[in-house]
Amino acid sequence: MTEITPGRQSDRPVAEAPRLVAMTGADAGARTMGSAAGVGGDAVRPHSPAARQAADADVAPGSSVASYGSDFLLLDVADAPAGGKADWLTARLRQAIGDGRLAVGGRLPPTRVLAAELGVSRGVVAEAYRRLTEDGHVEGRRRGGTVVVAAPAVPLPAVGAAQPPPPAGLFAAAPAPDVFEALRAAPARIDFTPGQPDLAAFPRAAWLQAERTVLADLSAGHLGYGDPRGTPQLRQAVADWLARNRGIRVAPDEVLVVAGTAQALTLLHPVLRADGIDSVAVEDPGSLGTRQHLVNGDLATPPVPVDDDGIRVDALRATGARAVLLTPAHQFPTGVVTSGERRRELLRWAAGDGGLIVEDDYDAEHRYDRPPVPALRALLADRVCYMGSVSKLLAPALRIGWVVPPPRYRDALVNAKRFTDLGNAVLPQLVLARLMTSGDLERHLRMLRGRHRRRRDAMTAALAAHLPGAVAHGAAAGLHLTVTYPQDVPDTDLAAAALALGVKCQPLSWHRQLPGRPGLVLGYAATPPGAIAEGVAALGEALRALS
Numbered sequence: 001m002t003e004i005t006p007g008r009q010s011d012r013p014v015a016e017a018p019r020l021v022a023m024t025g026a027d028a029g030a031r032t033m034g035s036a037a038g039v040g041g042d043a044v045r046p047h048s049p050a051a052r053q054a055a056d057a058d059v060a061p062g063s064s065v066a067s068y069g070s071d072f073l074l075l076d077v078a079d080a081p082a083g084g085k086a087d088w089l090t091a092r093l094r095q096a097i098g099d100g101r102l103a104v105g106g107r108l109p110p111t112r113v114l115a116a117e118l119g120v121s122r123g124v125v126a127e128a129y130r131r132l133t134e135d136g137h138v139e140g141r142r143r144g145g146t147v148v149v150a151a152p153a154v155p156l157p158a159v160g161a162a163q164p165p166p167p168a169g170l171f172a173a174a175p176a177p178d179v180f181e182a183l184r185a186a187p188a189r190i191d192f193t194p195g196q197p198d199l200a201a202f203p204r205a206a207w208l209q210a211e212r213t214v215l216a217d218l219s220a221g222h223l224g225y226g227d228p229r230g231t232p233q234l235r236q237a238v239a240d241w242l243a244r245n246r247g248i249r250v251a252p253d254e255v256l257v258v259a260g261t262a263q264a265l266t267l268l269h270p271v272l273r274a275d276g277i278d279s280v281a282v283e284d285p286g287s288l289g290t291r292q293h294l295v296n297g298d299l300a301t302p303p304v305p306v307d308d309d310g311i312r313v314d315a316l317r318a319t320g321a322r323a324v325l326l327t328p329a330h331q332f333p334t335g336v337v338t339s340g341e342r343r344r345e346l347l348r349w350a351a352g353d354g355g356l357i358v359e360d361d362y363d364a365e366h367r368y369d370r371p372p373v374p375a376l377r378a379l380l381a382d383r384v385c386y387m388g389s390v391s392k393l394l395a396p397a398l399r400i401g402w403v404v405p406p407p408r409y410r411d412a413l414v415n416a417k418r419f420t421d422l423g424n425a426v427l428p429q430l431v432l433a434r435l436m437t438s439g440d441l442e443r444h445l446r447m448l449r450g451r452h453r454r455r456r457d458a459m460t461a462a463l464a465a466h467l468p469g470a471v472a473h474g475a476a477a478g479l480h481l482t483v484t485y486p487q488d489v490p491d492t493d494l495a496a497a498a499l500a501l502g503v504k505c506q507p508l509s510w511h512r513q514l515p516g517r518p519g520l521v522l523g524y525a526a527t528p529p530g531a532i533a534e535g536v537a538a539l540g541e542a543l544r545a546l547s
Contacts, residue, residue, distance in 0.1 A: 136200025230257025335474015
């Protein structure tokens, strides 16, 4: 939990609020990478003698080599403000990507060439390319140069521009079953929806290469109906991934491939009811979406409070529920990590009382300032049903996840999967298995951690500047922050006011069944640092207007 005041940064849960100092100059865009000189395929030499002379000398502003601008996008450095050339160039390139002049797949000039043509230092161009890479718009491909990989789906309107009104009743009543679809459809300049990965960072080149490799080796038999449990290749790859990254040792036959955690919960409904379980206790606050899936399966969801150490086991016992759904590695939405003592209490409850723990390991790979936390499934296999997916690591659209159930539920879950859809699509499973076994997925994860850390830092710095006195929870890991504030303003009113200003987020009360402090749940993984600062400034404006 982190109180947003000038000072230091901390990551402790909701009950204690140490003070935090704003990170001055935290935006990673303020720095130029020392390695940026390699961005953009600089092995390509300029064609003209003047350009070659400038490139070899690494020309800086004020040098003796005259510059008359670049034919590329008709850029003229005379338009740049003094001391703001990197900002100017970044904005011009971003605008060209947004309006289609730089199409997806298009290549940017090498940094040395563009710097020579503009008569600026190579570091200016490298910094602009670095910022676009951070935004997810371009990607450096070594000898392939710097290539446009994504464009904004909707260009951001100017700050202060009138926004369409938010959907009527979105925040006015209790969340309906379709509330997340309604929120996704709501227009906004900046999207802080939690749990949303940076889809612009999807490793398209690695996926395409893996798919080509898979298709080249694919037999005709693989194009028929597959094993409802999942392909042997992916089940083996998942078993190895869990052993390396989550401390879980399982055989491939213990893994069931599913269409994400949502399907895993749907398959569990009849299996649990057949075992006499009619209620699954849930953390409070805890995921609204997960709770909706359980309710849809006619399962009661008694709330259990979460404190600094995780779910309160004494309160869990008091509910009488025989099963509980937990996010112990990074509790959603508070970010609390279940402590060692609380884990031991949970295991005693499961072993002694015959309880079942449904472990949702939804974003455990995304950690920045704390050591890894092993999964509960690694400690008590017979009483834990483990669920994971690639929705937060690659993309939700893949609809690929896995379940490692206790032995007594395995056959029933396989049957439920068989009679639901005969198994996941085979080709994406084989491609994902290839990414896992080749090391490409772990390389992608390492890249994401650096990017997410910088965006997390940008959000904590912006909160310090624009929401003084607010408290941020869960900063050490994950893809979101939960922010509580001292003002007596309902969080649904604040979320509605923010959406009217073009900023999309979720009120903390959506994820509560019990009374609690108001707050917002803010995702940062999919938003560039500049937009994060702009969005948090709008949140501060909305809160001041309502106070």
